[in-house]
Amino acid sequence: MNMEIRNEHLDDIDTITRLTTAAFEHEEHSSHTEQFIVNALRRSQQLTLSLVAVENDQIVGHVAISPVRVSSGARGWFGLGPISVWPDRQGRGIGSALIKAALAQLQQLGGAGCVVLGDPGYYGRFGFKALPGLQLPGVAQEYFQAQAFAGESPVGTVQYHEAFEAVE
Secondary structure, eight states: OOOEEEEOOOOGHHHEEEEEEETTTTTTTTOOOOOHHHHHHHHTOOSSEEEEEEEETTTEEEEEEEEEEEETTOOOOEEEEEEEGGGGGGSHHHHHHHHHHHHHHHHHOOOOEEEEEEEEHHHHGTOOOTTTTTETSSGGGGEEEEEEEESSOEEEEEOOOOGGOOOO
C-alpha cells in the first residue's frame, strides 16, 4: 500500500464531507451527523489537525483532532475524531495509519493528551484506555478513553466543542 498522509487542502473539503457521510452511513452507534461536525469544527477554527490519507491521488481516509475542555482546568487536551475511511477500504490499515500520524503530530505540537469515544478493543491498540476520574457525561466509562502524553492524567469531566452538536 503506497499511502501518503497529509494535512487537508481547501479543495479536499467536499471529498472529506462525502467520505465522512459514507463511512458512518450504516454505523449503528452513530449520530449520522459526523460530516456536519467536521465542517462545523472547520468553520469554528477548531480543527487542530485535519489529516487525509491519499492513495493514487484519491482521498481514502480522514481524521479530525480538536481541543476539548477538562473541568479541572487541565490544558492541552484534545479529542480524536471523527475518523473516516471509505467503506470499501475499511480493514486495510488506513484508519490505523491516520490515528498514529495524528497522535504523533499532536505530541509534536505539545499536546498533553487525547481522548476518544469508541470501541475500547479498537482504540486500545493505540494506547487509549478508560481513566478513572476522567469522564464524558452520559457515556459508559469503558467507551470513553484517553491517553496522557506527558504528566499525569487529569480528573474531571470532558466537554467537546459545541460543533459536536451540529446537525447540518
